[in-house]
Amino acid sequence: MSFNLTKDQIEELQEAFRMYDLNDNGRISPHEMRLALISVGHENTESELYDLIGTVTVHRNADLSLPQFMQMMAPRMESVESEENLTKTFRLFDRDDDGYMTSQDVRAFMVMMGVGVSDTDIRDICREVDMDHDGRISLRDFLNFMHSPL
Incomplete structure (x- = not known):
């Protein structure tokens, strides 16, 4: 996984993934992803959410694995803590x-x-x-x- 993230940012994303994997199945559903995005100040419409998920997977309504989650969130890390x-x-x-x-x-x-x-x-x-x-x-x-x- 090469996302040009610092060690701290990688750890933050891993922790966020674990926190929002509400059913603890190793994947984040679109609903769980929406919660994660809202928690960091990103209010997306349903369409925007599915478009975002579609940037890392073929199926826009698919559950995301940790690598897919990290790939999707890496570009957004700069604004996450603003x-x-x-x-x-x-x-x-x-x-x-x-x-x-x-x-x-x-x-x-x-x-x-x-x-x-x-x-x-x-x-x-x-x-x-x-x-x-x-x-x-x-x-x-x-x-x-x-x-x-x-």
Whole structure:
């Protein structure tokens, strides 16, 4: 695999692949891929998503292997961690636009995306992202978490 990525970027993509392989089958479905893209600030239409998948596989609705995922995401790595994209992502979660994400915001987003998560999963996600441990997730918490090493 030669994608001109740094070791850290390769590790990030591998971790992202594992994180969004929700059914743990070693492949990412188009639905899982959409979640991964949204998490890094890329809001694609369904058509755009399938066109993107089609750049690395013959079948536009195919599940992606790790090498295909890396090939597709490598050109996008430069913008993945941009503060602007992360801020857009935060705003997707912050439904009432009060500057904070709550566990209810996280749950609503996951439900909207068709991802079933338990109360324990939501609590763990929020605890991990709430970097200052004040019981709510600010934009700064979110940015710090997203920029922290995996």
